[in-house]
Amino acid sequence: MTVQQLRYSKEEFARRGNEVYESQVRPQVEQGNHGKIVAIDIETGAFELAKDTIIASDRLLERYPDAQIWCVRVGHKGVHRFGVGHLQ
Template identity: 70%
Template sequence: MVLRQLRYSKEEFARRGDEIYESQVRPQVEAGNYGKIVAIDIETGAWEMDTDEINASKGLETHYPDAQIWFVRVGSRYVRRFGAGRIYKLIRAI
């Protein structure tokens, strides 16, 4: 496994990733791809989409081995959700 040196602060990384997604990627992928993962190289603007982070990043790294990758789930503000939301619904149902 290759460990990359991050070249940006967390804030700059997120800003660039969100900006590229909103302006360049989202208009191309939003229809019919809900829930898929987009991996974006925040330096080149190149991106790959797949059903999970690993496959999306592998596709991007094939062309850009040193990519600085930002992940976005199509149709969601979150790539992953943490918390008790689902557990609370199960308990309420019982």
């Protein structure tokens, strides 16, 4: 198994990921995919949509083995949720 090497700082990675999602990917996936995960190669703009991060990332890595992957949950601010849920 090959270990992926990150080529960008965390800040640059996040900036690029968000930029690609907002400008290229979001318009294509937003309708009808709320809650699904998009894995995006921040260098090529290629992406995969799936029910979880593992499936989406694996599919993307099959096509682009050296992908620099940024994940987004469609319609949410974060990919994962921590804590007890909604408090009233």
